[in-house]
Amino acid sequence: MKKNKRGFMYLEILLVLAIIIFAGFKVFKAYYKSPTINKETQKIMIEQGIDTTNYKTTVDSYRDKLEDIQKKHLEDLEKIE
Numbered sequence: 386m387k388k389n390k391r392g393f394m395y396l397e398i399l400l401v402l403a404i405i406i407f408a409g410f411k412v413f414k415a416y417y418k419s420p421t422i423n424k425e426t427q428k429i430m431i432e433q434g435i436d437t438t439n440y441k442t443t444v445d446s447y448r449d450k451l452e453d454i455q456k457k458h459l460e461d462l463e464k465i466e
Contacts, residue, residue, distance in 0.1 A: 416440060 417439050422430070427437050435450060436442040 422437060430437050430443075433450065434446065436446040
């Protein structure tokens with residue numbers, strides 16, 4: 386009787402680990418896959434210096450671009466004052 390319970394315990398642990406690994410794989414795959422951008426938009430983004438290889442690089446380069454624009458506007462405002 387104890388061997389059956391122990392066997393089911395190991396089976397449950399393996400099942401939980403498989404589910405966790407599967408969920409992690411899906412999240413990882415979704416995070417690093419190429420964004421679904423049409424060719425025209427992708428061309429425009431590349432011309433503006435935004436990297437579109439995957440979601441993370443798109444978001445990071447877009448954020449950097451916005452920070453550069455904000456810095457330029459602040460410098461322009463300081464020159465006016």
